[in-house]
Amino acid sequence: xxxxxxxxxxxxxxxxxxxxxxxxxVYVVADGKFGGRLAALPVGVPVWIxxxxxxxRVAERLWKEHEQESHLTGITVFKDQTSRSPEELLLSxxxxxxxxxxxxxxxxxxxxxxxICVPLxxxxxAELSQFRFDEFDTNPSGLSAVGPLPSDPEALED
Numbered sequence: 001x002x003x004x005x006x007x008x009x010x011x012x013x014x015x016x017x018x019x020x021x022x023x024x025x026v027y028v029v030a031d032g033k034f035g036g037r038l039a040a041l042p043v044g045v046p047v048w049i050x051x052x053x054x055x056x057r058v059a060e061r062l063w064k065e066h067e068q069e070s071h072l073t074g075i076t077v078f079k080d081q082t083s084r085s086p087e088e089l090l091l092s093x094x095x096x097x098x099x100x101x102x103x104x105x106x107x108x109x110x111x112x113x114x115x116i117c118v119p120l121x122x123x124x125x126a127e128l129s130q131f132r133f134d135e136f137d138t139n140p141s142g143l144s145a146v147g148p149l150p151s152d153p154e155a156l157e158d
Contacts, residue, residue, distance in 0.1 A: 023149065024108040026101050028093060029055070030086035030142075031117035038062065044073045048097055050089055051077035072106060086118045091127050098131050103150075113145040 029049040038058045041047055049055050059075045078093050101110035120143040125136055133145035
């Protein structure tokens with residue numbers, strides 16, 4: 001797994017099709033009571049968090065403290081569907097997360113997904129594999145999904 005301080009394995013944009021070939025992490029938080037713990041996540045790493053009052057208040061405070069962050073490096077809140085489980089919330093947001101952090105939208109593209117408050121299941125593995133993730137692990141806060149670093153950009157067009 002990679003986080004802040006991990007060795008950079010990559011090539012500059014403009015080579016190999018203009019994609020930065022290094023690990024890039026995105027957090028998805030499906031915990032409606034995450035609140036103040038949001039501030040403990042690394043600044044500059046994109047976070048998608050379910051929009052409920054406690055999470056929204058903390059997100060708004062952090063937006064003010066880190067005004068320079070964008071949707072590619074900051075916090076995005078997504079609508080809570082109260083009838084949905086954390087697993088369903090995650091899966092309902094994956095197309096949007098991929099739209100913003102996937103192959104055709106972001107340089108670098110997301111290769112590490114840290115999911116908070118969602119246990120790993122066969123359904124999660126099957127769904128996330130549709131978004132290039134092929135390695136899965138559990139951790140105390142949820143799950144991690146890792147996709148390959150693109151050594152050949154054309155390989156991602158499957």
